[in-house]
Amino acid sequence: MATLMVERSSVRRKEATRHRGASCQRTLADPVKLVGRGLHSGGESRVIIHPADAGAGIVFSDAAETIRGLVANVVDTSRGTTLGVNGSRIRTVEHVMAALRGRGIDNAVVEVFGSEMPALDGSALPYVEAMDAVGLVEQDAPRQTVKLREPIIVQQNGSFIAAVPAQALRITYVMNYDHPMIGAQSATYELCEEDFGHKIAPARTFVLYEEVARLLDNDLARGGSFENAIVVWRDRMSSKLRFPDELVRHKVMDLVGDLALIGGLLQAEVVAVKSGHALNVEFVREVESRKSKVKSRR
Numbered sequence: 001m002a003t004l005m006v007e008r009s010s011v012r013r014k015e016a017t018r019h020r021g022a023s024c025q026r027t028l029a030d031p032v033k034l035v036g037r038g039l040h041s042g043g044e045s046r047v048i049i050h051p052a053d054a055g056a057g058i059v060f061s062d063a064a065e066t067i068r069g070l071v072a073n074v075v076d077t078s079r080g081t082t083l084g085v086n087g088s089r090i091r092t093v094e095h096v097m098a099a100l101r102g103r104g105i106d107n108a109v110v111e112v113f114g115s116e117m118p119a120l121d122g123s124a125l126p127y128v129e130a131m132d133a134v135g136l137v138e139q140d141a142p143r144q145t146v147k148l149r150e151p152i153i154v155q156q157n158g159s160f161i162a163a164v165p166a167q168a169l170r171i172t173y174v175m176n177y178d179h180p181m182i183g184a185q186s187a188t189y190e191l192c193e194e195d196f197g198h199k200i201a202p203a204r205t206f207v208l209y210e211e212v213a214r215l216l217d218n219d220l221a222r223g224g225s226f227e228n229a230i231v232v233w234r235d236r237m238s239s240k241l242r243f244p245d246e247l248v249r250h251k252v253m254d255l256v257g258d259l260a261l262i263g264g265l266l267q268a269e270v271v272a273v274k275s276g277h278a279l280n281v282e283f284v285r286e287v288e289s290r291k292s293k294v295k296s297r298r
């Protein structure tokens with residue numbers, strides 16, 4: 001673990017900056033700390049996100065291992081994305097990955113005390129607020145982008161993700177639940193560091209009431225509560241929504257987090273229909289198998 005911990009003094013510092021443009025890599029100006037319960041384990045989970053050197057990427061560390069936030073290290077995708085190596089497991093990484101990508105942070109060490117990221121309020125907003133409170137620094141290295149050479153489509157049980165080359169990352173997500181409170185919804189979002197925190201990060205996790213008992217039977221959602229997830233009954237929801245389309249915005253956020261496992265900023269027009277973490281990760285693996293990484297100064 002210690003080898004990848006980065007001394008603050010080793011981060012090349014420029015004046016802390018809000019995002020403008022997208023050409024340089026960025027990291028945090030200072031470490032940020034968050035504490036909460038893990039959604040699935042129910043145990044207390046603490047995380048410190050540290051600045052990291054240019055080129056480091058996103059790296060998770062627990063007491064035993066360091067695990068790069070890359071698709072090659074995904075070991076489970078049931079109810080969240082789990083990274084692991086050598087028996088170490090870090091569950092539910094998608095929201096912190098979305099917050100880092102959404103705010104344009106390329107390099108960070110996410111030190112996790114416990115085996116799961118804290119659920120916080122079920123969204124990525126607490127991460128974004130903590131990051132904004134310390135500010136970011138630009139680093140003297142071009143951001144790594146991932147361009148597609150050709151269209152890609154992956155599909156699974158009536159769900160699919162299709163992507164074509166583009167200049168920026170734009171995601172359209174379509175969900176269609178046979179449920180009176182949800183039904184068909186779609187959202188289109190172009191990844192924009194200025195408004196990620198307002199438009200996508202606040203969208204919370206949701207769970208159907210019918211699923212709650214099944215999750216508990218499977219030893220999942222032990223830390224779930226009305227404070228960190230929206231529970232959806234047939235005729236109501238457990239809290240007032242932050243956006244009329246909060247549920248589909250959350251799906252966009254999960255996809256932003258899973259796409260960050262590519263290890264660079266994907267430049268593609270992506271349409272996802274009813275995809276979840278398993279298909280998101282399969283898509284990233286497909287991109288990985290074909291990708292041409294281009295270091296560009298846009």
Ligand SMILES: [Zn+2]
Nearest residue numbers: 094205250254
């Ligand atoms: Zn989520």
